[in-house]
Amino acid sequence: MSEHNAIHVEEHRDDEASKLGMWLFIFTELLLFGGLFLVYSIFRMQYHTAFHESSLELSVTIGAINTIVLLFSSMTVAMSLTAIQKNDQKRALIFIGITLFCAAVFLVNKYFEWGGKIHHGLYPGSELMALLDRGHHLYFSLYFFMTGLHALHIIIGMILLIVCLFKVKSKNLNNKDYVLLENGALYWHLVDLIWIFLFPLMYLLS
């Protein structure tokens, strides 16, 4: 097999290894958020009533819309990979574009959600936060930290996908070399994966 490859492969590339590397990175991300979920669960157990009352402050509608937007974008990014594998450059561009649009919609929703809270004086370090009792304080601190860290991941994912978008456009990313889009898509699915747990924990279980 190596002899066979020596004739055909002019560049050194190992897609399997880059994907494995991406997965290992995803493991660290999962455990990072896993740790936060654990902290959330323990405090939820200890300050049950406060967490219950606080979670009623969140809009389930906005949360549900964002869930659907993220699930949809997860599908379109997977479709962009299918398109590039089929050497359909135009469709790949459209699907990455839709994914980026969904990401933007998610962030706009998040902006209004956070904006509402901040408008009412509820943000980390605010006077209102200092007046809250321990349970409410912990809930909103965790809410801002976890959704904030998640939003940061959305932004990083968007940057990755924008890079993919330009590479597809310049045909550097094509049906023979698409591991970057594969890894970008994996990262985007991770963002979706985290939200799948964040949504019921933060918005629904009240």
Place this chain on the structure above:
Amino acid sequence: MANNTTHTIEYKTLSIVLLVLMFLTFVTIEITSFHLGALTVTAALLIAGVKATIVMYHFMHLKYESLLLRILVAMVFVLFILIVVITFIDYAFR
């Protein structure tokens, strides 16, 4: 060429997967409107687990990946569940 071994998933399959995920989201929202305490929490987290598995299996191509990678992913979740269980035992019996 040894590269590009990734399986191509058809658009139709991906669409069906999305519909299933949307349905499960709807079920989660409906279930959590019944306030049955621990039962509701367990149900919501179980469904989230199913959704996560579907996303990893189909969207993240885990279905077509090597056994090694699939075992590694499973191990991460086993590790996390162990951490959660041990921490909760600690809080329950201290």
